[in-house]
Amino acid sequence: QVQLVESGGGLVQAGGSLRLSCAASGFTFSVYTMGWFRQAPGKEREFVAAISWSDSSTYYADSVKGRFTISRDNAKNTVYLQMNSLKPEDTAVYYCAAALGAYSDSFKDRVKAWGKGTLVTVSS
Numbered sequence: 001q002v003q004l005v006e007s008g009g010g011l012v013q014a015g016g017s018l019r020l021s022c023a024a025s026g027f028t029f030s031v032y033t034m035g036w037f038r039q040a041p042g043k044e045r046e047f048v049a050a051i052s053w054s055d056s057s058t059y060y061a062d063s064v065k066g067r068f069t070i071s072r073d074n075a076k077n078t079v080y081l082q083m084n085s086l087k088p089e090d091t092a093v094y095y096c097a098a099a100l101g102a103y104s105d106s107f108k109d110r111v112k113a114w115g116k117g118t119l120v121t122v123s124s
Contacts, residue, residue: 002026002113004096009118012086016122020081022096022115032112033103034072034079035059038092038120045095049081050103059103064090086122093117 008020022034035050049070050059058070069082079096096115099107 002098004098004113004115006094006096006115006118009094009120011121011123013123014086014088016086017082017084018086018120020083020094020096020118020120022079022081024077024079024096024098024113027098027113029077029098030074032098032100033107034070035097035099035103035107035111036070036079036081037095037097037108038090039095039117040092043092045108047108048094050107051079052103054102057103059107083120086120088122088124091120091122093119 003025005023012018031053033053036048037045038048039045047061051070051072067085072079095117097111098113099110
């Protein structure tokens with residue numbers, strides 16, 4: 001039973017910070033590329049960040065570069081998303097995702113498991 005459980009969402013003011021966590025179980029976490037997506041009401045789910053299983057290389061959407069940092073702790077089967085300088089447009093449900101193999105542009109299409117999401121609301 002593959003399971004991803006997100007936590008850490010909440011309400012913050014613009015310019016504030018949040019740290020999201022995703023706890024994984026039911027698969028060999030260390031060989032999966034882990035990532036974060038987000039979805040606002042009425043919009044498509046979009047890529048936010050990913051981290052490689054092999055060398056911890058990181059990848060970010062242009063909209064969050066310089067503000068968000070993804071990391072992982074394989075010993076704890078957990079991936080994190082540190083979000084700084086938050087903007088109202090960052091408001092969305094954030095989803096954790098796992099895909100086997102190295103990161104590529106097709107990451108979203110190769111996702112094997114999704115979390116149920118955690119809500120981040122940024123007030124202006």
